[in-house]
Amino acid sequence: MSEEKQNLDGRVAIITGATRGVGKACALALAKRGCNIVLAGRTVDPHPKLEGTLSSVAAEVEALGVKTLQVPTNVRKSEDIENMVKQTVDTFGRVDIMINNAGAAWWFGIEDTPVNKYNLVNEVNSRATFLASREVIPHMKKNGWGHIINMSPPIKAEMAEGKIAYMISKFGMTLVTIGLAKEMETEPIGVHSLWPVTLIESAATLHLGLGQPADWRKADILADATVALVSRDPKLPSGRAWFDEEVLKEEGMTDFTKYACVEGKTPMTIPW
Numbered sequence: 001m002s003e004e005k006q007n008l009d010g011r012v013a014i015i016t017g018a019t020r021g022v023g024k025a026c027a028l029a030l031a032k033r034g035c036n037i038v039l040a041g042r043t044v045d046p047h048p049k050l051e052g053t054l055s056s057v058a059a060e061v062e063a064l065g066v067k068t069l070q071v072p073t074n075v076r077k078s079e080d081i082e083n084m085v086k087q088t089v090d091t092f093g094r095v096d097i098m099i100n101n102a103g104a105a106w107w108f109g110i111e112d113t114p115v116n117k118y119n120l121v122n123e124v125n126s127r128a129t130f131l132a133s134r135e136v137i138p139h140m141k142k143n144g145w146g147h148i149i150n151m152s153p154p155i156k157a158e159m160a161e162g163k164i165a166y167m168i169s170k171f172g173m174t175l176v177t178i179g180l181a182k183e184m185e186t187e188p189i190g191v192h193s194l195w196p197v198t199l200i201e202s203a204a205t206l207h208l209g210l211g212q213p214a215d216w217r218k219a220d221i222l223a224d225a226t227v228a229l230v231s232r233d234p235k236l237p238s239g240r241a242w243f244d245e246e247v248l249k250e251e252g253m254t255d256f257t258k259y260a261c262v263e264g265k266t267p268m269t270i271p272w
Contacts, residue, residue: 005231009034011145012092013230014084016075016132017102019043020052021202022151025223026099027057031064033227035097038088040073050203067092075102075128076120085135095139097230098148100129100173105204107163118165125152126172133176137189146189147230150177151222153195154241159272174241181239190234193241194225198267214265221259224248243272 013030017023018039027037039061043053054070061068069091073080088095104124106117129150140146152173153159160167174193181191199205201216225247245256260267 004233006233007034008227008231011035011096012038012088012094013097013099014038014040014088014095014132014136015099015101016040016073016084016128019054019057020050021204022200022219022222023099023101024052024057024060025219026101026226027061028064029220029223029227030097030230031061031066033231034066036067036069036092037061038069038071038084038092040071040075040084041102042072042074044072075132076123078131081128081131081135085132085139089139094143095136096143096146098132098136098146099226100132100148100150102128103151103204104169105208106166107208107210108165109162110164113165121166121169122172125166125169126176129173129176133180133191137180137184140189141187144188145234146187147232147234148177148180148189148191149226149229150174150191150193151195152177152193152241153272154193154243156272177241178239181237184238188234190229190232190236190238192229192238194222194229194247195241195243195272196222196270197243197245197272198269201261211268214262215268216261217256217259217267218261221245221248221256 013035015023015027018027019041039054058068071084071087073084104121106121150173152170155171155174177191177193198217221244225244228247228251
């Protein structure tokens, strides 16, 4: 990008789903740029099947020389989201970056989707993104700077086949990006969606049995794309749903081999 990168030293970033995968990778990447990190997630005690807790990620982040705040958060509960933002402001006095990363996946067709799974993906994905964005906007306006990143794809109808409930929830996140960017046109607040070109190594990928490690990229590619987006001037036009490679190509990157989970292997590109 031709424009000067924004200084992120002392900025405060809230990350949902921060205990592992993309959330953890974003926390570490932003910490390296000097951001204080608010870790929001459900895993407080060690999980028998999942790596990472709020405290274990906090230790890694703090080792990079920044401050953290751990906020146990179930994003399906509006009061938890309100508390997440309140604790952030009470502790740091500001919110600069909101990363709506917490996600629920259900890649099945409509006949194989019970009501509770429909509710799950929509409450965790689109509804939580809407509520968290609503909560942080007043603080970003007050501080005169802000970025919101929603982990959601460009809206393409063909993506819905075989996973209608899931894509309703993810397209809902992208609609927040598109609509909120318009609402914030006169404010120094950027709103972006971000989505991977390939499968990403994550608990969801493992749970759904989507390929093997040779098919995946590390979560670091989304973290680096996130840092690139929030390093842009928030006064610039926003509201776009980006693929990770698109963002990094604008940063001058052409070789993505370092992100492969298995060295020397080419991860599978998903025909989004």
